[in-house]
Amino acid sequence: MKRVDLILSERELDPVLQAIDQAGCTGYTVMRHVTGRGPRGAVSDNMEFSGLGANAHVIVFCAPELLEPLRSTLRPLLGYYGGIGFVSDAEPL
Amino acid sequence: MKRVDLILSERELDPVLQAIDQAGCTGYTVMRHVTGRGPRGAVSDNMEFSGLGANAHVIVFCAPELLEPLRSTLRPLLGYYGGIGFVSDAEPL
Amino acid sequence: MKRVDLILSERELDPVLQAIDQAGCTGYTVMRHVTGRGPRGAVSDNMEFSGLGANAHVIVFCAPELLEPLRSTLRPLLGYYGGIGFVSDAEPL
């Protein structure tokens, strides 16, 4: 099994979760109110009241063959709006 | 060393943490207010006021030999109440 | 690429993030309001009103050669104030 970690702006969460569903993953987990710094600058949660949102951390455990469809929809999204995605190995407990 | 990621309903957090303690792990980390989707449907935090709770994400770094005791108590729990558990490799920094 | 997970008290977050910047990492992600248990006892978020803070979970994706500088500044910090750091492998999506 593979573990995919995505970190991106909360505002783009909906299309990303849709992409995960469409790729055929059995589930996902979302942590919101995440902050950080990346190539596009720092993201804090102190403007949360403004609707601007902070980052979200999405974790997907999925079969290796789903990586390719995930990659093909997520890469352009992350490329355009910002955010990162990483893959590692994981086995069911 | 091994890294165990557990994602389950906040309401079952107590027995899971007890199981981790009893397996002899030196510690654990808990993130609450986590949402997601799995085989049993979507979990959101907008019913939080009702005491229904969202998910929790538990991380445990432990020695490989502790996996077996962890597995034996956690698998039935996750099987009955829902939730997932994954294992991967990790080295101390 | 490497993935570094750091879990430590929110109150020491600033020097840790500075160390990550100075090691030359391109970014980091921070989750606050994290609780847990470790060798130094349990940490909860029910004293949050007191300014005492809970834990933070920091994730850094970085090139393997940055591990050494990270390690040299972070180890003493975590050793003195408490907290843990683990490294695993990860590939860009």
Next chain:
Amino acid sequence: MDTSLILQNLLTPPVLFFFLGVLAVLLGSDLEIPAPLPKLFSLYLLLAIGFKGGLELQHSGVGGPVLLTIAAAVLMSLLVPVYSFALLRWKLDGFNAAAIAATYGSISAVTFITAESFLDTLGLHHDGFMVAALALMESPAIIVGLLLVKLAVPAGGEAGQPMRWGAVLKEALLNGSVFLLVGSLVVGVLTAANNPQGAEKMLPFTDKLFYGALSFFLLDMGIVAAQRLRDLRQAGAFLIGFSLGMPLFNAVLGSLIARGLGLEAGNALLFVVLCASASYIAVPAAMRMTVPEANPSFYISTALGLTFPFNIVVGIPLYMALVNRLLP
């Protein structure tokens, strides 16, 4: 007369803000009241309703008719799940039937509060002991629900997990919302008895602010209820019918009992609302823990997505008309 009562209820700020929340979801606005802010209002409303009920209870005292009314209320919370279960078993398995049945035996504090506001608008008197009835109706239904599971599914859970009765009873009797409501009631009684000045100083918080805070909370309830409406499609026509028909049936039964008890109009309405409302706070939380085999989207979406809005918008004035007609 019914329609004038309905209009009178519709055009109050709490109900209008509830609609605003529903509309936000229907139109796709990103309006949200992020957790844990709704919890703040939920805790506040329980504390305030309990405290105010306690003040009034201390003044009115606990006589025979009071105890009789409370006993009748508790009886209804035991009875409703039983016949609901029988009906639900017709289409659903034992786990889901029991969970939904328990939900309808218990009560919705926010529906009760909205009914109180409605009575205040009409200038109709109601008593503090009805809050005690509210508090005492939350737990029994949870226990009946679990007994029904036990009876209907003797194996005690697919995975063979033994029923944790200790945990279940604790959840039923000591879950946060029941505890806060009962506790605030007791604090109210003690304060009224010993410290009228302290009661006075609480009023700006527990009284003056109440109507606005209720409106704010109903804005969020509108959002959450509308989000649940979607799940309801999945639930199908039978459950939709149940979640509209059962409150009506319980309301008629409740009105007759209220008449039998000789309650005045205000208390009678509150009694009916207790019978007709379904829990989306204490019971779903308890069911998720104790009957994980049941599908939460069934018992939450019926109680919260349909019965709650129905009661808030149409039910309360309808029950008022019913009470007006039935009471001597």
Next chain:
Amino acid sequence: MDTSLILQNLLTPPVLFFFLGVLAVLLGSDLEIPAPLPKLFSLYLLLAIGFKGGLELQHSGVGGPVLLTIAAAVLMSLLVPVYSFALLRWKLDGFNAAAIAATYGSISAVTFITAESFLDTLGLHHDGFMVAALALMESPAIIVGLLLVKLAVPAGGEAGQPMRWGAVLKEALLNGSVFLLVGSLVVGVLTAANNPQGAEKMLPFTDKLFYGALSFFLLDMGIVAAQRLRDLRQAGAFLIGFSLGMPLFNAVLGSLIARGLGLEAGNALLFVVLCASASYIAVPAAMRMTVPEANPSFYISTALGLTFPFNIVVGIPLYMALVNRLLP
């Protein structure tokens, strides 16, 4: 006279608490108001200002001059981005210029609220329909901003992502803060028309608490604005000049229009403040989603780090003096 007005504004609790927040950041205090608490106050202020505006609107009615004023306000929200864009293009690329331009065409509800408090302190009357103007000025600027991007950068985004017009329009017209403001206005109108008693019962929440809640929120705004000030160094002298000069220019233009419309002093000040203020709520959120090519630290730090404090502290009394001088 200007200085006395400025002092009178400076020494009010809301502005003093704003300073306290700024000071906390400058001195390096760890004072913070953690999310989502500021959201609670932000939602509350929008709900309260909308509801109160609705009550007044119902009483004053919507005559010809009212509609004319609202139309002028909307016109300004369309016009300001156009000439702001032309100016900004001088130094910035199309994406950043359009995003900042949209920000200045839209409005800041908190600046408006602070101006209302200022008027109350002076005892100057103002009307509920100005809240309608406020509500209607938020969206158009977002759409103009996106049209400007379209025109200036015909390729439609580096990565060739097609413009999602549906999402953009939804964001412009239905984003949470616009929706809550407009919705509460309508609730206020309906309540005032049908249920004066309900309106009365809302007042402790929407009216009495308002000044204190505004002060509390401005404490947080002071913290956030001061944190943004740092980004401003990166933005450079041109943007700093813009974020102080543009409000002044818009204020002068706004005063002349207010004079032309024959507005009384209180409404004129509010009109000017709407023109002179820049959005740091609805517009940045929309821009981040729809023009990700623009650098958020530019449009947020100009609107929030400089224009907002300037308006709150110096701008409002200055515009009052301007209005006093220009109005017949």
Next chain:
Amino acid sequence: MDTSLILQNLLTPPVLFFFLGVLAVLLGSDLEIPAPLPKLFSLYLLLAIGFKGGLELQHSGVGGPVLLTIAAAVLMSLLVPVYSFALLRWKLDGFNAAAIAATYGSISAVTFITAESFLDTLGLHHDGFMVAALALMESPAIIVGLLLVKLAVPAGGEAGQPMRWGAVLKEALLNGSVFLLVGSLVVGVLTAANNPQGAEKMLPFTDKLFYGALSFFLLDMGIVAAQRLRDLRQAGAFLIGFSLGMPLFNAVLGSLIARGLGLEAGNALLFVVLCASASYIAVPAAMRMTVPEANPSFYISTALGLTFPFNIVVGIPLYMALVNRLLP
């Protein structure tokens, strides 16, 4: 007389809600007030107490006796840690002794506020300058605590980490709660002096709501304190004795000083409460950062798990009786 005062204190809503919180933990209810809601009440109480204190301070003025009282208060916050340290060193290492000593030198704002409510119930006058004393007693104890570490553990930390004095001083003088309290005091003074109308408009928020908000916060404090009680078992009999005996000793000393200063009964009680209370906000946060060698469960559970409930429930009326007896 003591018992009547104690009962009078016990049966007030704030203390009753505190008990309710304790009871929730003891009975195992899942009642919780999730973060950051308690922070909202904590920030509110500091802002309100500071602002109200500022208004009163402006009216009463700062004469010689006022400065003398404040100086005595600061002196006590320097002195208490020194003799506490000497006593604690008997059983504890230097790090833990210093951290606990600093905790008892500093103050608990909520205990102070509860004492004020108690005085209001008795109808006893007290002055705004006592809030200034409260604000000025928080920081010195932190610095004394660190000097004690320096002296007792010359090596300066096991790992040889050099003491970051800049960070320590900043934490002591500018930590969020001290900053907000002092800042709100200054805002109150400035508002009272220049803008009485603005002060008036703040009252529904800072005054009317205060008692209810305090009660709500004490519900949470009851939960948190009871959770800490468990840690106390680990701490042992010596620390339990210390956390009950030290407040009593400090109270007696404080009463004598209050008598020497010629304070009236209300101010004397507040002075005693400042001496007898221990910090669980500013000091623990500072200690965790600057003396990580000390075990937080020691200094938090003594101050919060035992001394705080003791003061709230029994201490305040006891100190009142003491003051009544000692004052001429």
